Amino acid sequence: MVATLEFQNVSKSYQTATGPIEALRDFDLTIGEGEFISIVGPSGCGKSTLLSMASGLAFPTQGKISVKGEPVSEPVTDLGIVFQTDVLLDWRTILDNILIQPEMRGLDRNAYRPRALDLLKMVGLEGFEKKYPYELSGGMRQRVSICRALIHEPPLLLMDEPFGALDALTREQMVMELHQIWLETRKSVIFITHDIQEAVLLADRVIVMTPRPGRIAEIIKTDLPHPRRPATMETARFISVVAQIRHLFEKHGVLKAY
Numbered sequence: 413m414v415a416t417l418e419f420q421n422v423s424k425s426y427q428t429a430t431g432p433i434e435a436l437r438d439f440d441l442t443i444g445e446g447e448f449i450s451i452v453g454p455s456g457c458g459k460s461t462l463l464s465m466a467s468g469l470a471f472p473t474q475g476k477i478s479v480k481g482e483p484v485s486e487p488v489t490d491l492g493i494v495f496q497t498d499v500l501l502d503w504r505t506i507l508d509n510i511l512i513q514p515e516m517r518g519l520d521r522n523a524y525r526p527r528a529l530d531l532l533k534m535v536g537l538e539g540f541e542k543k544y545p546y547e548l549s550g551g552m553r554q555r556v557s558i559c560r561a562l563i564h565e566p567p568l569l570l571m572d573e574p575f576g577a578l579d580a581l582t583r584e585q586m587v588m589e590l591h592q593i594w595l596e597t598r599k600s601v602i603f604i605t606h607d608i609q610e611a612v613l614l615a616d617r618v619i620v621m622t623p624r625p626g627r628i629a630e631i632i633k634t635d636l637p638h639p640r641r642p643a644t645m646e647t648a649r650f651i652s653v654v655a656q657i658r659h660l661f662e663k664h665g666v667l668k669a670y
């Protein structure tokens with residue numbers, strides 16, 4: 413089976429006015445079809461850099477990246493990206509914000525209309541298609557961003573702290589909704605977060621990163637049954653995986669041990 417995304421011994425340094433910054437070192441990871449990967453790590457360990465390189469917007473200093481077996485040498489179009497801020501266009505309706513994705517790809521927007529409406533239904537926003545972004549809450553806007561990222565049916569979804577700007581309750585709700593969306597669509601997902609619980613609850617595997625230069629401290633298989641539910645967080649397995657990650661962060665000086 414061809415991997416959806418493969419990082420082979422990837423290192424990345426940035427040249428800056430004050431000298432090179434080594435962001436990532438020897439990052440090696442293969443993401444299978446339909447796999448959900450969470451990446452947790454301290455600020456500046458190269459998490460966003462990984463996504464930029466996976467999407468062909470930045471390139472490794474060393475090593476190789478492939479999407480579906482093809483080396484990444486230019487911007488990759490067959491993926492969906494969700495950022496921390498929703499970047500919706502305030503002057504376009506919710507439906508038109510979603511359809512901008514096929515439009516920008518030169519596809520027939522009308523052909524994607526039914527799917528956009530289906531996606532809105534899937535995220536609980538049926539009937540909101542004619543509203544404007546300012547009429548929606550932060551969580552609703554992020555749901556629209558997810559629809560926009562999925563409309564062209566990409567095999568790979570890159571999510572960079574998508575719930576970072578939301579309040580804690582909305583965030584918990586969105587995590588469960590994302591899990592449901594993943595169960596229904598089975599995309600390969602890379603989900604970046606600072607929240608250990610969120611990372612564990614969603615993922616098949618959690619990639620724990622060291623401080624910069626970011627290296628993989630450990631890859632942890634969550635081994636939690638599906639579907640995941642809020643009650644999953646009360647299970648012994650969940651608690652022990654979260655503790656394992658906290659201990660790794662203590663070992664690498666990311667969290668202080670008390």
Ligand SMILES: Nc1ncnc2c1ncn2[C@@H]1O[C@H](COP(=O)(O)OP(=O)(O)OP(=O)(O)O)[C@@H](O)[C@H]1O
Nearest residue numbers: 426427428433435454455456457458459460461462
């Ligand atoms: N274009 C750039 N030019 C120079 N340095 C950069 C550039 N992009 C990132 N860096 C540096 O590379 C390192 C990794 O940055 P990156 O944004 O990938 O980290 P991150 O883990 O996503 O951080 P955060 O969790 O704070 O978002 C940081 O030290 C950052 O300052």
